[in-house]
Amino acid sequence: MAPAGDAFPNGHADGTFDVAIIGAGVIGCALARRFTLEGARVVLIEKAADVLDGASKGNSAILHTGFDAPPGSVEAACIAAGYREYLEIRARLNLPLLQTGALVVAWTDEEAATLPDLIAQARANGVDDVEPLTEAEARRLEPALGPGVRAAFRVPREYVIDPWSAPHAYLRQAVENGARLMTAAPVTAGVFDGSTWRLETPRGAVRAGLVINAAGLWGDRLDDLLTGTTDFTIRPRKGQFVVYDKPAAALAGHILLPVPNKVTKGIVVCRTAFGNLLVGPTAEEQEDRERAGLVPETLEALIRRGTEILPALKDHEVTAIYAGLRPATEFKDYRIRVEAARRYVTVGGIRSTGLSSALGTAAHVHRLVAGLLAGHQAIADPVWPRMPMLAEHETRDWQCPGNGGVVCHCERVTRREIEAALDGPTGARSLAGLKRRTRVTMGRCQGFYCSEALAAITAGRLAVPMTADPTTAPPAAAGDEA
Incomplete structure (x- = not known):
């Protein structure tokens, strides 16, 4: 089947756009939506056959408040703005919201000693409705918790959403308001002539007045390809997950969060919008940017940890396992950089909070480059597509x-x-x-x-038919099994 998009999209004979966004993950889809709604002619370019095929395909689907983000960071600001905008627009796009709240649970005295600082950090980030809990109070809220709880605090506005309907909605709104999508179109070269970029792809050249690098796991490599330099290095961080059958979801009303450390938010136990129970992710550094291999010993350790948190899980079946990669870097904060003279923007290092921050990140980037896009008028009455509802607690x-x-x-x-x-x-x-x-x-x-x-x-509608010989077809990517 032919890839999405035309060789010279949007009906422009020379393939010229105001903005070319490279990378159709959740950040790229949100950027395409924002710039389209602000009146720009946008093309979204993706190297894979389909969108959300990189880091965005494997996540825990939590809408974070940003309570534990570094105060004053770009990440914290983007999460807060993205959270607000998701709540503002979700009903119009028919996106789900499971209002669970979260408990941050300390399992050791050392972890319990850090809770006051985490609560102070949450309040510094504007999440001022957190509630300290004793062990007894935590157990009243979550009776199935295992032994060893020392203390906890509640974050009432941490919610569960659909991990993929949201970015698909952002993309659909962009396209239905004039943006173009090119898939199976890896960018192989690019030249800036002082006013316009020419990007080369196997599906034809694209010209754009502004290029935004939202290439996720390949962001540093794309920087180097197009500009000859980069200021960060992607260090792929693998997260493996275990998904339990739907009856297990009754064991936890809240998102159960561990006390985070400097590297990771840790192992989470939570319901999913689809009615399952999720345990994960791990945080494993690796070099491979394409494969997130599943490791039986690690999955067994996840299952053990899950049953330590909720002992009754031992009586429930695991129905799926999956793994994803996060585009971590050597820096804690997002790597958002604007090169105005070269009309080039990098949006990199968006780790596990990308789903929550995407809308806020897109608005932040648009503000940074608004001066480079003078003369555009925001769409007065944009199309608002309604997404199919996949959440178990809604009408299907x-x-x-x-x-x-x-x-x-x-x-x-x-x-x-x-x-x-x-x-x-x-x-x-x-x-x-x-x-x-x-x-x-x-x-x-x-x-x-x-x-x-x-x-x-x-039949005849997929790039690789389901009936293709598995020995010759490309292997299935991890992250799609949940």
């Missing part, structure tokens, strides 16, 4: 008439949902992309019963 398509029948019974995905996810300029171009848009094959049986029907529906 299988409950509505005319859905064509249920194809994936584990996740109750209808034929109408699958057909809609395959259509249009932002439609799925890979099985992994279809999973992220519908959750088809992501339930208990992992596609054992529905794959034959799904292969028939998707």
Whole structure:
């Protein structure tokens, strides 16, 4: 199947845009939305066959308040702004919100001693409704907690969202308001002539007055390719996850957070918007930027840690495992840099908070470069697409008439949902992309019963057919199994 987008997108014979954004992860999709709504002609360029195929495909789907972000950092400001905007727009885009709240739980006396400082940090970040809890108070809120709790505090406004519907919504709103998407289009070279960039891709050249590097795990390499220098180095950090069957979700009402350290937020236990229970992620440094391999010993350790936090988990089945990579750098804060003379912006080092901060990051970047885009008028009455609802606690398509029948019974995905996810300029171009848009094959049986029907529906519509020889087709990417 042909990749999304035209060789010379947007009907411009010379492929010229105001803004070219490289990298269609959650940050790239949010940037495309923001700049499009502000009146710019935007193209979003992605090297993979589908969007959200890098760091954005594997995350814990928490809408963070930023309570534990470094006070005064760019990250803290972007999380706070992104959080607010998500809550402002989610109803119009039909995006879910599971209002769980979070408990930060100390399991040792040493961890308990750090809680007052964390509470002070939260208040410094404007999250002033945190509530210190004794062990007894924490157990009243979460009776299934295991032995060893010393103390805790509650963050009422930490929520659970759908990890993929949000960036897909940002992309759809951008495209439905005039932006263009090019997939299967890795940028191989770029030249700036003093006013305009010319970017080379296998699908044709793109000209743009401003280039934004949102390449995630490849951000430093893209900097070096286009500008000959970079001020950070990506250090891929792998996170492995274990997903429990839906009955396990009843064991935890809150997001259960550990006391974070300097490297990671630690192992989280929380419900998902899809009705499961999630344990993870790990934080493992590696060199490989493409593969997040699953390690049986590490997954066993995750399961042990999960049952220490919630002992009743030992009676529940694991239905999926997955891993993702985070684009960590040698710096704690985001790496956002504007080179005005070269009309080039880097948005790098967006680690585990990217889903929460994306809208805020996009607004921040737009403010930084507004002077380079003078003369644009914001769209007065933009299109607001409504996303399919995949959250278990909301009304789903299988409950509505005319859905064509249920194809994936584990996740109750209808034929109408699958057909809609395959259509249009932002439609799925890979099985992994279809999973992220519908959750088809992501339930208990992992596609054992529905794959034959799904292969028939998707025939001729995916870049790699489901019936392709597994010995010659590209291997499935980690991060799509949840």
